Amino acid sequence: MKNFLSRLQRAFSRTRENLSLLEGQKFSWEDAEEALIAADFGISFTEELLNYLKNEYGENPVALKSILKTRIKELLSSVPPREIPRGVILITGVNGSGKTTTAAKLALFLKDRGKVLLVAADTFRAAAQEQLEKLASSVGVDFFSGKGYSDPAAVAFDAARKPYDYIIVDTAGRLHTKENLMKEAVKIKNSVIKASGNSPFTLLVLDGTIGQNSITQAEEFSRSLEIDGLVITKLDGTSRGGVIVPIVRNLKIPVLFVGIGEGMEDLVPFDPSSFVEALFG
Numbered sequence: 001m002k003n004f005l006s007r008l009q010r011a012f013s014r015t016r017e018n019l020s021l022l023e024g025q026k027f028s029w030e031d032a033e034e035a036l037i038a039a040d041f042g043i044s045f046t047e048e049l050l051n052y053l054k055n056e057y058g059e060n061p062v063a064l065k066s067i068l069k070t071r072i073k074e075l076l077s078s079v080p081p082r083e084i085p086r087g088v089i090l091i092t093g094v095n096g097s098g099k100t101t102t103a104a105k106l107a108l109f110l111k112d113r114g115k116v117l118l119v120a121a122d123t124f125r126a127a128a129q130e131q132l133e134k135l136a137s138s139v140g141v142d143f144f145s146g147k148g149y150s151d152p153a154a155v156a157f158d159a160a161r162k163p164y165d166y167i168i169v170d171t172a173g174r175l176h177t178k179e180n181l182m183k184e185a186v187k188i189k190n191s192v193i194k195a196s197g198n199s200p201f202t203l204l205v206l207d208g209t210i211g212q213n214s215i216t217q218a219e220e221f222s223r224s225l226e227i228d229g230l231v232i233t234k235l236d237g238t239s240r241g242g243v244i245v246p247i248v249r250n251l252k253i254p255v256l257f258v259g260i261g262e263g264m265e266d267l268v269p270f271d272p273s274s275f276v277e278a279l280f281g
């Protein structure tokens with residue numbers, strides 16, 4: 001966890017610097033608003049947050065930064081994390097968000113707990129299959145290929161019947177429209193239910209560097225699919241971090257993991273306290 005904190009601290013150094021002005025006695029609410037929006041909290045969530053603080057602590061609170069930290073930890077902790085259950089884990093998200101890498105990182109994370117199978121249900125691109133096959137061999141878990149299949153739901157159906165503790169299904173991100181993408185995910189989900197009798201545990205992977213768009217993406221996906229947890233990737237890049245808070249607040253879905261690099265070890269369980277410390281200092 002210490003390593004996680006220091007890496008997030010490095011990633012968020014610019015955001016933390018911006019937010020540090022809220023520490024002193026002399027700040028205006030306008031400064032606070034500007035700093036929070038720059039940290040990617042979003043306009044409407046920033047307004048909501050500041051109105052709440054004004055109501056709770058009056059127009060001139062002495063330690064704005066510390067009450068902000070407390071409030072944000074409270075919001076993040078109000079949506080409790082969930083253990084990844086045994087069974088099928090469905091990885092969804094738009095193209096390039098980090099699904100395939102996350103599937104493999106998750107396989108490595110779960111490997112100590114049971115037998116893991118990585119499943120390439122992207123039947124549209126041969127390269128996607130090969131990417132996952134290589135990753136499966138690098139993390140040392142079994143791989144089930146969708147080669148020879150024309151339908152991702154059929155791949156998931158066959159995979160779901162295999163004797164593994166964790167069956168991680170990677171899906172395609174490159175379909176013609178987002179509607180098709182979500183329809184496909186629903187088809188895969190239904191086929192897993194048919195094969196195993198259980199709904200897959202569904203993870204939505206969001207790119208942490210795309211700012212407020214990730215809120216819209218999360219809302220769209222959760223309208224079609226029941227999302228059990230979020231994975232926010234690329235927090236080691238240009239992400240300013242704040243967007244995690246309105247996503248959790250609006251959707252009431254917990255962030256279970258964050259991606260902090262391209263390596264297979266760079267997926268860590270999300271911890272609200274470390275996150276808030278890294279963001280605000």
Ligand SMILES: Nc1nc2c(ncn2[C@@H]2O[C@H](COP(=O)(O)OP(=O)(O)OP(=O)(O)O)[C@@H](O)[C@H]2O)c(=O)[nH]1
Nearest residue numbers: 095096097098099100101173233234259260261262
């Ligand atoms: N720096 C960084 N890069 C990441 C992280 N997660 C994923 N990436 C990179 O993002 C790029 C896209 O990742 P993929 O896993 O292929 O994304 P995808 O969602 O499977 O993409 P499609 O299959 O095309 O939809 C790759 O270059 C990954 O190495 C992360 O946490 N940090």
Ligand SMILES: [Mg+2]
Nearest residue numbers: 099100128173
């Ligand atoms: Mg992929």
